[in-house]
Amino acid sequence: MTTINLVIMIIYHIISVFVVFVLIWSIIKTKDVQEAILYCIILIPFTLRVFHIK
Amino acid sequence: MFIHAGMILVVMAVTFAVAKLLKLTIELSMFVAAIAGALAHGAGIPVRHIVDGAFTYYDVCLIFITATFFMNLLKEAGGVTYIIRGIITTFHRQRFVCLLLLTLVLLIPGALTGSGAVTVLIMGTMVGNVLTYMGISETRTAAIIFLCAAMSAAAPPINLWAMMAAAGSNMPYVGFMQPLLIITVSGALLSMFILGWKGKAVDLEKALKELPTPPEKMNFLRVIIPFLVFFALVLAGRIWPFQMPILGLPLMFLISAFAVFLISPKKLPLLEIASTTIRQLIPLVGIMIVVGVLIQIMALSGARGLISLGVVTLPLTVLFAALWLILPWSEGLVQYAAAPLLGVPLILLFNMKGLNPVIALSAMAVMWPLGDCLPPTAVVGRATVIELKYKGSYYGEFVKTCLIPMLIILFVCTLFIIFSKQLSFLVG
């Protein structure tokens, strides 16, 4: 059971990685300045979670 | 400290207003207001606090993203069109059944995701079209879509306002299912029937021609199985809690999404839909994150305490008489931030005064989303008029048409709060 829980935890990290990836992609693609800034703000918590810092 | 906290509130409010005037988006305006508040508090730019606050609703954001992904997949697979076509082909002669089923269909996306905007995005255009075929005016159609979207956001199992307020007051998010279900379903039906009862018979031929066609192999089983998977996972967690691994809601939605993928008659571009979903949700995820930052700065500077204190020291009768105005208005102003800001102190107060906190919070959590058509944010209201390509005046016609059902729902909710103790038996 502990192993399964660990696997699930890894899946959650992968979900966060995916969100980070799409966010960076959207920052590059967007033509709207305000959107770009907002994406950068959202990027902060997701990135820190991916790196297992917070 | 009263003056200090009051001053911080003023600084935040002024900054927010100025930022809005300068055409900043609501999310960025809030963020700027939070930074200004922190500066006024005199702590420089408290980087750690800003980032800490950004994590407040991290898990809620994940639920949001995965649930919307699930609904988007279902829409892409043709499940949504299939259901709506099914409803009008079978029941076009029975207006009552037709409206009833359309209401329930409208409730599903928001109930699962906790967001009225998702309901509008996924169901808005399609149900809106069907309603116009039924002879309902454009204004009334828009009002119906908005009101049902608001009710769907409040509908269980996911009600973000109740979840946020419950988490803030260390109260389990348990027992909300039945009270929320009763209020939201009756609210949605009420809106639908008040605004949609009068009309003409459906022009079936025209409707079927204009609605998108689902893939040929689509059938009822294929639509229902993913939902069954989801509810089976939730139920399994309740029935065998000690044998089931802890999946969490986001993973449950992902597994259900995978079920959609497996049984979809056409091949679905998973990655593409996933990234569209995230992009589609960025304003909503953004607002949750910024709200977290704002709350953290308000807590840091005492501004949150001042608001809480202001709320809990009001006499109960005044609260009962004013909540139906305060709650929707606060939602229009600061979106989900209203729940932790006002909801938490109110729950503590109600608890102390002997009201039933679950019933009272359920009622409040239905009142908030009704404010989603009010300025300055008006997120769901705006989404509705944009999706339906509504031409009429926003306040003069659309909001005005929403008013009557809205007032009735608000009145019922107020009664639920006042008599929450007598309604305790509803807590399931």
Next chain:
Amino acid sequence: MSEKYIKTVKIISFCIALILMIMAGRAFYEHRYFKGAIVLSPGVTEVKKLSDYFSPLEGTANDCNIYILDSGNPGGTVMVLGGTHPEEPGANLAAQVLVENAQLEKGRLIVVIWANRSASTVSRPGDAYPQFYHISTDWGVKKFRMGDRWANPLDSWPDPEVYVNYPSRQLLAYMDIRNLNRTWPGKADGALVERTCYAFIELIKEEKVGLFIDLHEAELEYPVISTIVANQNAQEIAAMVSMILTAFEFKRPIGMEFSPPSLHGLSHREVGDYSDALSLLFEAPEPFLDRVRGITDEHLLLTGKDPFVMKAGEYGLLYEKIDEEGWPIDVRVGRHCSTILQSVQTYSEMYPDKVVAISKVPRYAEVIENGVGHYFYDPDEAPTDRVVYE
């Protein structure tokens, strides 16, 4: 707007985000891996690990230290648990006062300072808690880590849709699967905090703990405050202790209440029911936790002075009094110290074959007079083998 302008803004905002991430990330990292020094009192005979009682915990964030003070003389065994909720500093400070000062004359004392260590490594998002607090001692300022009520999501993620307590099946809020005072009696293959509770129950059984004490602090808006909550097996002790302390020692009374039989997952219920230990839980007032509090900072945490909370008191919204004096940390730790000592004494009187006699631990008045910092010793002065870090 030109392409170039947009690109510049993008690059600048990305860089700012990166700088914020690095600055905050460093703060989080420092907080998570901070280790405070604990100077062992001569009374500490052994420092074990929780994983010594349940090996799967080895290497996890919750493999906390177990401090054993053995008099070598026959008697009973008392266990004191601090840091169940690391956002309640009075609890872990009182536990640390025991570890740095206590000497045993009879029986044994087992102390835990960070019962939910993982929860001490995270700051609560949205509540603006300080990451550290500082207490003046006779030799300088000592730094302590401020934690949260729930374990770090980095150690236990995700939460279930709803938390079902094992084995009672009581439904609780999803995040309470990370709350050490909701997961008793624990589950061997459960989530991290459930396994932690399981390990503690193993410890209690193996060490034959006779009296179990769980230390807490609570907000003044919460009805369970300034009180001893007792399992039915410890009712007499709690009643006696609250009477004595209220009559002879404390400025504000300490009450006693029964652990509700239907409320599961809490230590005062499950430890008493799932082991032979009598179980008690102490609550001291901590205005810092109140929702109506004003400026949230270290000052409020340590002095317990807050005009907003006082205002709420004027409106009759609190379950404990508060005035300009506030609820300083010395008073809170002092109450815990005296309540522990009095409970151990009453327990020893009631069970003469399980006597535990503790000396060198300050009581309420002494902690207030000298300040709690007086009871923490300089790790640089102590022999290295008598200093541990946690």
